[in-house]
Amino acid sequence: MMILGLTGSIGMGKSTVAAMFRAAGVPVFDADAEVHRLQGPGGRLLAAIEALHPGTTGPGGVDRVALGRAVFGDAAALGRLERLIHPQVAAGQRAFLRRHRARRLVVLDIPLLFEKGGWRRVDRIAVVSAPAWMQRRRVLARPGMTQARLARILALQTPDAEKRRRADFVIPTGRGMATTRARVRHLVACLSRTPGRYEGDA
Template sequence: MIVLGLTGSIGMGKSTTARMFLEEGVPVHDSDEAVHRLYSGIAAPLIEARFPGTVVDGTVDRERLGKAVLGNPDALRDLERIVHPLVRADSESFLARHREAGAPLVVLDIPLLFETGGRERVDRIVVVTAPAEVQRERVLARPGMTEEKFAAILARQVPDAEKRNAADYVIDTGAGMDAARQAVRSLIAELAGKSGG
């Protein structure tokens, strides 16, 4: 089974690209979706213990949590110490299930793959990219996003150019969805050939 790591900076079209893999029948483990589940499950009491007042009705309130950690590197590190191992365990059970089912290819959608040392967990890396002005436009169109927040997020991410240089494959979503979908299909075909051999 080939484990393909999918990553890309904020606003590059990673989630859309992950959906394209799913639509082509490739199992995808979405780290963001896993965090969402964990925030309503086992992570909630752990986060509440460290950041009191951030859990409402058994679910982490992302806005309250954001206020507690934004601009506070120590708090952010504490949050990552709670969340990252849980997401990792979730992805390990995903891999085990699909390995047992005989899947030839799976995708681990890891937003901070390079930042969190996720390289050793995958066989190949695909980086989703787009021109900087397209990225900026997409991100600033998000509800509640500000120039300041965008700058803070970018500061924590490995620069796009470095990610592309370290990638095995690059998918450019700036050229439109049809081109991106075609790139996904070509990549699946190429990797299917490799897993068959």
């Protein structure tokens, strides 16, 4: 099995690229979706999160805005929350890999692949990237997003240039959907067919 780690900074189009891998028939583990499931209605982590931060959960699951206010800018609180969540996400990831162990290629969609050490557990890394001006335009179009909030988020993420430098493959999302889709299909064809080192350019 070839495990491809898929990552990219905020606003780079990683979710769109992950959907393209799925459309090409590749199983994709979405770390963010797993977190949402754990924190959603009836989620396994609700009681523990409520114990850490009272008033941040309810019948609909975690109130992400309230939880964000509780931990943002507080490294100790964020660390406690991550120590609660990450083992559960890792367990979901292991179950995913067991389910798909007969497949030649699977994708682990992990936003903080470099920041949290996930790069050590994949065979190859694909980074989704777009020009900085396009990234900024996409993110600032989101409801509730501000320049200051974007700056804080980017400060917590490995810079895009560093991600591209460490990547085995770069998937561009700033040149149109057709170009991005062609790159994904090319990677799927090559990585599904040939074990070992992919000989294409990064």
